[in-house]
Amino acid sequence: MSAPVEQGGALAGGLRAGASELGLSLAPPQVDQLLAYLALISKWNRVYNLTAVREPGEMLTQHLLDSLAIVLPLQRQLGGRPASVLDVGAGAGLPGVALAVACPQLQVSCVDAVAKKVSFIRQAAAELGLRNLQGVHARVESLAPKTWDVITSRAFASLPDFVAWTRGSLAQGGVWLAMKGKRPDAEIAELPEDVEVFHVEHLQVPGLEAERCIVWMRHKN
Numbered sequence: 645m646s647a648p649v650e651q652g653g654a655l656a657g658g659l660r661a662g663a664s665e666l667g668l669s670l671a672p673p674q675v676d677q678l679l680a681y682l683a684l685i686s687k688w689n690r691v692y693n694l695t696a697v698r699e700p701g702e703m704l705t706q707h708l709l710d711s712l713a714i715v716l717p718l719q720r721q722l723g724g725r726p727a728s729v730l731d732v733g734a735g736a737g738l739p740g741v742a743l744a745v746a747c748p749q750l751q752v753s754c755v756d757a758v759a760k761k762v763s764f765i766r767q768a769a770a771e772l773g774l775r776n777l778q779g780v781h782a783r784v785e786s787l788a789p790k791t792w793d794v795i796t797s798r799a800f801a802s803l804p805d806f807v808a809w810t811r812g813s814l815a816q817g818g819v820w821l822a823m824k825g826k827r828p829d830a831e832i833a834e835l836p837e838d839v840e841v842f843h844v845e846h847l848q849v850p851g852l853e854a855e856r857c858i859v860w861m862r863h864k865n
Contacts, residue, residue, distance in 0.1 A: 655679055655704055662709040662850040667716050668746065677745045677772045678708055684768055685736055692760050694736040705851040711739030711798070713847045714823060715746045717858055718794065721819060730755060730792035732784050732810055733800035737765045737777075739823065740796075744769075744777035755780040755787065784809050791815040798823040803831040803859060807839050811863075820861040827857055840864045 656679060663670045670678070682703055688694055695707065718729075726749040731740030734754035744752040754765045754777070765779030780787070787810075795810050795818065803822055814820065820839075832841050839861055847856040 655682065655700055658701070658704050658851075659708065662704070663712060665850040666709070666713055668712060670746065674745050677774070678742065680772055681737075681741055681745070681768055682708065684764075684771060688736075688764050688767075692764065694761065694764060705849070707736075707738050708742060710823075710849050710852065710856065711742035712746060713849045713856065714739055714796070714821065714858060715743065717845055717847075718743070718821065719747065721821075721860070722794070724749075726750065727793040728815070729753070729794045729796060730787075730810070730813060732795060732797040732806070733757075734765060734779075735761055737768055737779075739798055741765065741768055741772075741774070741777060743796075744774045745772070748776060750776060752777050753780050753792065754778070755782055755784055757781070757783050784813070787813045791818070793818045794821055795819075796821040796823065802834075803828060803861070804834045804836070807835060807861065814863070818862070820859075822859040822861065824857050824859055826855045828859065832859065835861070838864050 656675060659675055659678060682700060685694055728751045729743060731752060731754045734740050734756050737754050740752045740754035743750055756762050759781050762779040762781040769777040791813055793815050795814055797806055800806060806822055827844055841859055841861050843860040845858040849856050
């Protein structure tokens with residue numbers, strides 16, 4: 645058996661095991677899509693610097709499983725209903741692409757100011773057959789008046805900046821889902837008075853020792 649085939653088998657096994665640990669049940673086509681996505685990142689990384697993490701096993705843990713860790717919390721928040729999601733500063737499409745694969749009922753928009761990264765997301769949507777995924781080339785603060793039910797970010801900006809730049813894009817009754825490492829108490833303290841943190845949800849990402857959490861926010865009533 646060739647090394648790439650062995651590596652692919654190991655990645656598939658790691659993805660299934662990690663998803664199971666997160667409480668997710670991925671159908672075989674979804675596993676194939678996520679592995680194809682990893683392969684596409686690796687291919688584009690040879691020309692464009694999409695991500696500093698380049699070893700496939702590390703990408704599986706630090707990118708895919710880290711992104712998939714928010715799927716169940718998001719589904720619980722939405723109660724299983726369809727929704728629109730904006731992934732801000734999406735880069736290579738994390739967590740947006742993973743959400744689009746794992747949650748077909750979501751309409752996911754990945755916005756980034758860097759054209760090559762948006763081109764990659766659009767290519768991923770085409771190659772993976774994700775009709776619920778689109779790449780948007782823009783600065784996030786210029787997106788209004790269109791709005792989304794959920795606005796998420798991963799290692800994008802401080803909470804006050806994240807909220808300030810996207811408040812015009814959040815639908816009435818919508819929520820912000822900020823992916824963070826350690827609980828960012830200093831950033832939480834600097835949020836404007838009309839924004840409330842209604843939950844800080846700690847995550848356990850399979851194979852990752854670092855702390856992870858979701859900071860859930862919304863406009864005060």
